[in-house]
Amino acid sequence: MSKSRKKVFMVKIIKYVVLSVVGIIFMAPLIFLVSNSFKTFSQIIQFPPSLIPKPFITTNYTALFDSTDPNYISFPTFIVNSLIVSVGVVIGTVISTVLVGYAFARLPCRLKNFLFIILLSTLMIPPSVLVIPIFKIYRDIHFLNTLKALIVPAFFGNAFFIFFMRQYIMGIPYELDEAAYIDGASRFTILWKILLPLCKPVIISVVVLEFVWTWTDFYTPLIYLTSESKMTLAVGLAMFQGQRQALLGLLAAATVISIVPMVVLFLAAQKYFVEGISFSGLKS
Amino acid sequence: MVNVKAKQKKQKKHSFVLFSRKDIPFYIFAAPWIIGMIIFFLYPAVMSFYYSLTDYDIISKPVFVGLKNYITLFTKDEIFMKSVQNTLYMVAFSLPLQLILQLLLALMLNWEVKGIGIFRAMYYIPVLVPPVSISLLFTMVYDDNYGVLNGLLRLFGIPPQQWLTSVQLSKPSIIIMGLWTAGSGMLFYLSSLKNVPNSLYESASIDGASAWTKMWKITLPIISPTIFFQLIMGVIATFQLFTESYVLTKGGPDYSSYFMMYYLYLTAFKEGRMGMASAMAWILFVIILMFAVLILKTSKKWVYYAEDER
Structure with missing residues (x-):
């Protein structure tokens, strides 16, 4: 023993x-x-x-943070821009993916399977295929070099998170909303009152993942933003990396600050996070 | 029986009708995505394909040139071919290493010991670092002269290596750097490991199964949907490596870390050859699609679904 x-x-x-x-x-x-x-x-x-x-x-x-310093690089501006973009994108993504995810999980539609295949295929297509025509559209409607260019698309849903949300909602017993539906509740009430509280873990996961991805995204802001006053942290850091070697210490400090908000967010949400992203289809 | 058949007949009759009033709520709720899909996906996809058949600099009107861009890329553009090779190299080596490390880390974090949350955070935190900062960080690690890595090697009497400045090591160095952020996939594995019912392990133990057998017969089959998902997402992500080239190596030395996305970006936004870049993008898409179809075809053999998900 x-x-x-x-x-x-x-x-x-x-x-x-x-x-x-x-x-x-x-x-x-x-x-x-x-x-x-x-x-x-x-x-x-x-x-x-x-x-x-x-x-x-x-x-x-x-x-x-000292604009009189000879090495000053508009760091506070980058932070504010990154915050605006990240918060905007997260709000847009949560609203749109909950609605669309619910539609795919619960509402009947003859073309649903077809639309679902399109949804999945949008995941497969590299952004670089779409980026040139979108660049042209943004140029025509004067979205270039504005933060709108990064925020607005989020309100139209993100295929990855819609898929995510759909999987999660499908895991919730259908009897719950069916009962409410028979009692005469509207689709929207069911989503708001019954499903949304149950979706807390997946919504928190979407918030955290989308925030992190937006905050750290490099490619999109690199293409659409050009002036220093509009840049987000990721592109801002890259811009002054190449300038002078003497900025290494400054860059290290900037990087530390750029990581902190996400570490805090992750630690605060980590309990729900692991629950929210499970979708193996087998629940014990 | 008759009733059911009649019902089926009725359904069949309706099946070629693409719209019914019952579908309206779906379209209302799905409207944001449907509209977005048309503006940000369908229209750009069609236009991009059209641009790929033209000479286009975004300022003046596109000039139709047929398949010229594609032919040039396949027959004359050596840098493009090099970038395709480099990208395939990453898919062949970086991706499997990523997937294995992610799974190993998840298995470790699934151990039931106190304070596991601290380790989970430790392994995940690198994912929260912006790629630009990661690249910057690893310039300091990999630097030929004052880098930490060469410092360590010298301690053990090994001559310093040119991590980023030699053709042989530039890609392996980028792979190692990528492994540092394996935490992102790790979390997905971990959450599906948490879903493996304990009762399965218990009954296997009673039957005298070894840990190895349990791993191959219980754990891996049950988490295979997650492996499948990570594999697909990993293929898509690896084909789109960009920041590493842009920040860390500028594609060098001697084009050894030119990846497709990097070349595409330079062609489109530095040289303004939008038509040529669109053609590259479509070639990239077709390659990704071929990989995805291949994985999907084989998945029936190794992906296990416990219950039919509708």
């Missing part, structure tokens, strides 16, 4: 060791990033690299 208990204990230790080693590997680049953000330029490029900043400076951070 004690032998088997000892074995269980050993297995546990081994598990923790494996988990920690992998954890350290994943964290190492970030730890270096944070450390670099408090270093002077000469220490960042010094060899061998050291972990502890010496001297420990915070000017990399303060310079980001």
Whole structure:
């Protein structure tokens, strides 16, 4: 008996060791990033690299928000633009995908299978096929170099999340809304009062994923935004990366700040998150 | 019996009618997507195909040239062929490594030990870093002179390597960098692992099944829909590698990290050859489609659905 208990204990230790080693590997680049953000330029490029900043400076951070600094790069503007775009896109995506996901999961339609195949095929087509004509449309309606270009499409649904929402709603027992329907509730009431509360985990997952994807998206803003005052964080960072090597410390600090909101969001939502993205079709 | 047959007949009679009043609620709720699909998908797809048959610089009118763009790409454009090869290289090597690592990490996070949430966060946090920042971070890691990686190698007496500046290592370096964000797929595996009923493992244990057998006979079949999903999404994503070329290597050295999307972007938005870029985009689409169909065809053999999802 004690032998088997000892074995269980050993297995546990081994598990923790494996988990920690992998954890350290994943964290190492970030730890270096944070450390670099408090270093002077000469220490960042010094060899061998050291972990502890010496001297420990915070000017990399303060310079980001100080418009009189010679290295100033409109960082606050990038942050505000990224926030506007991300929040706008998340709102648009949640509203549109709940409505459309519900339609695909529950409402009858003769062409539903056909439309569903189209929905899935929009996932398959690379954005680069569509981007040139959309660029032309945006140019004609003066959307180029505006944040609208990034936000407006979200209100028309995102195929990936519609699929996601549909799978989740289909997992909810149909008897629930059928009963309400027989009682005379409207489709909208059923969605709002009965299904939406049950969809909390999947909605939270959509919010988190879409926020992260929008916040970190590089390709779309790179194409549609041109002036510095309109840029989001991702393209803004890339723009000044190439400029001067001396900005390495500043860039490290900017990167740290750009990661923080998402880490907070993820940690706050992680409980629902893992529940919300399951769709193997088998529930225990 | 007669009744059922009559009903079926009735349905059949109606089946070629594409619209009935009962469908109206569906169209109301699905309206945002249907409208969006026409504006942001159908119309652009048709136009893009038309542009691919033209010389077009977006300012002046497109000039119809037939299949010239496609012929040029396949017969004269060596950089394009190089970019196709590089992209296929990533699909062949990066994608399988990604999928395996994602699954391994998920299996580890499924261990029932205290504080597992901390490790889950640790493995996932790299996903939250903007790709631009990741690329920047790894420039510091990979740098020939002051990079951390060469620093470590020197400690062990191994000569420093040209991670990003040699033709041999540029793609493997990008693959390693990609593995750092394996956490995104990991979460999908993890959530489907959570759905494997414990009772299955228990009864297998009673029958004396080893951990290995349980893995192959219970776990993998049950999560196979997620593997399938990740495989499809992974193919689509890998064919669209872009930021890595743009920020980390600028496609170099000697075009060794030119990927299709990067070349397409340069052709369209730096050189203004929209027609040529549209042709590239369509070739890219057809390649992705061929892979997707291939995976779909084989999926019937290895994807297991516990209950028919309608």
